[in-house]
Amino acid sequence: MIGAGIVGLTSGIALRRAGIDVVVHEQAPEIRAAGAGLGLWANALAVFDELGIGDQVRAIGKPSEMYFHDPAGRLLETPEFGAEDHRYLLVHRAKLNDLLADAVGRDNIRLASGFDAYEEYDDGVTVRLADGTSEDADVLVGADGAYSAVRAQLVPGFPAQEHRGHRVWRAVIPAAGFTVPDDRLILGHNRCRGGYVRTHDGHVYWLLNQFDSPPLTGTSKQQVLERVVHLQEDGQPSLLADLVAATPEEKILQNQIMLVPPLPHWTSARVVLAGDAAHAMSPHITAGATLGVEDAALLGRLLAPGGDVPAALSAYETDRIPRYAHVAQLSAAVEHAPTPQEFARHYAAFSHWMLSPQPQQPEKQAVQA
Known part of the structure; x- marks a missing residue:
């Protein structure tokens, strides 16, 4: 092996x-x-x-559960599929x-x-x-x-091979200091998707990915914060942005997706x-x-x-x-x-x-x- x-x-x-x-x-x-x-x-x-x-x-x-929301927080319903099609560990x-x-x-x-x-x-x-x-x-x-x-x-x-233009950023951080009432996965604008999920041990896993990403500039945290705005309504507070901002730079994993x-x-x-x-x-x-x-x-x-x-x-x-x-x-x-x-x-x-x-x-x- x-x-x-x-x-x-x-x-x-x-x-x-x-x-x-x-x-x-x-x-x-x-x-x-x-x-x-x-x-x-x-x-x-x-x-x-x-x-x-x-x-x-x-x-x-x-x-x-793998349910998606739009940037305004509205659930994107899929009534033709059952609850069992959304559950994972x-x-x-x-x-x-x-x-x-x-x-x-x-x-x-x-x-x-x-x-x-x-x-x-x-x-x-x-x-x-x-x-x-x-x-x-x-x-x-x-x-x-x-x-x-x-x-x-x-x-x-x-x-x-590179999945050209497909980038992902993610991290796991302690949830202390944050109120995370639920898990949230968001389908946003500019081909961005992301969100956060509570873990079993008091941490939060957040992620953001983008298809057709433009060339990267700045630090990994700056790159995420530039894109997190595509996952929120204009002027609305964003827990995801707060989680990213609280993440030490060295904890952020950034990858070009390979296939x-x-x-x-x-x-x-x-x-x-x-x-x-x-x-x-x-x-x-x-x-x-x-x-x-x-x-x-x-x-x-x-x-x-x-x-x-x-x-x-x-x-x-x-x-x-x-x-x-x-x-x-x-x-x-x-x-x-x-x-x-x-x-x-x-x-x-x-x-x-x-x-x-x-x-x-x-x-x-x-x-x-």
């Missing part, structure tokens, strides 16, 4: 529960997570329940990563152990690491994110991609982690000690690629919605589809990994 992020660690847990010996290699010197808050939808929580850690995950999260990425690392077993994680290359054979794969050592395995799982080194070898010519283009394949006979390594997408649908957790669960269901690795990976790819092609279509409908009301409606349509029961998944293949 390459990558000790959410998907890599969840894959490790799923494979261990299937009876497979797992070693997770992580190039960083510690378990850490880039980002702040993370939304987990019901399908991800069902996976964690299946893996025996659902209650622990819920204990570090706050039940929340907000967790802190770093806390979730620590929980997953404990569940997979710290002894099964090799830190400061970056991936270099692999050599694939009929009966296995040899993984060469950046420190000059190597390991033999039956299967290599590349869960090493949008900039995946495993993908670069497995599917050359498909590097991560992985559609890949012609995700697997070979002995190598497989999962999570952002295979399908990094825009966070405006806030489902990347949940969909990656689904990847991990499917690998755990398909792989079992002693058998046909290529058949299992082929079944995984056959299931996943069409699903993500449809995700891309639904995500594009949200992004290019002409009005805030249409954005809200397309978003609810996406979450409804994602949470709906999927067709019967492939049968487990007996393998050793």
Whole structure:
């Protein structure tokens, strides 16, 4: 396993529960997570329940709802969809990563152990690491994110690409000194979206993103404050602006959004991609982690000690690629919605589809990994 992020660690847990010996290699010197808050939808929580850690995950999260408002504070209603299509769990990425690392077993994680290359054979794969050592395995799982080194070898010519003009700013700060009566997500002007959500531990997670952003100037805080006006009515007070103003500059995370283009394949006979390594997408649908957790669960269901690795990976790819092609279509409908009301409606349509029961998944293949 390459990558000790959410998907890599969840894959490790799923494979261990299937009876497979797992070693997770992580190039960083510690378990850490880039980002702040993370939304987990019901399908991800069902996976964690299946893996025996659902209650622990819920204990570090706050039940929340994904409803949108306009800058005047009016709810953008989507009456054709039910309440269950709006509910998710907000967790802190770093806390979730620590929980997953404990569940997979710290002894099964090799830190400061970056991936270099692999050599694939009929009966296995040899993984060469950046420190000059190597390991033999039956299967290599590349869960090493949008900039995946495993993908670069497995599917050359498909590097991560900028989602041009799409920027995001976010932070988690203590709620002390603020009255935050509810969670609020706002669809504003100039292609801006943002808001704030209360966490389970007395903090507030705020975010703001913009499609088609002009070139950036000033500090990260100045950039957010320039855009937060697009999320409020003229002259009206803004709790979001107050939260941003109270955030230390060094706590603000600012990113150019990166995407992985559609890949012609995700697997070979002995190598497989999962999570952002295979399908990094825009966070405006806030489902990347949940969909990656689904990847991990499917690998755990398909792989079992002693058998046909290529058949299992082929079944995984056959299931996943069409699903993500449809995700891309639904995500594009949200992004290019002409009005805030249409954005809200397309978003609810996406979450409804994602949470709906999927067709019967492939049968487990007996393998050793």
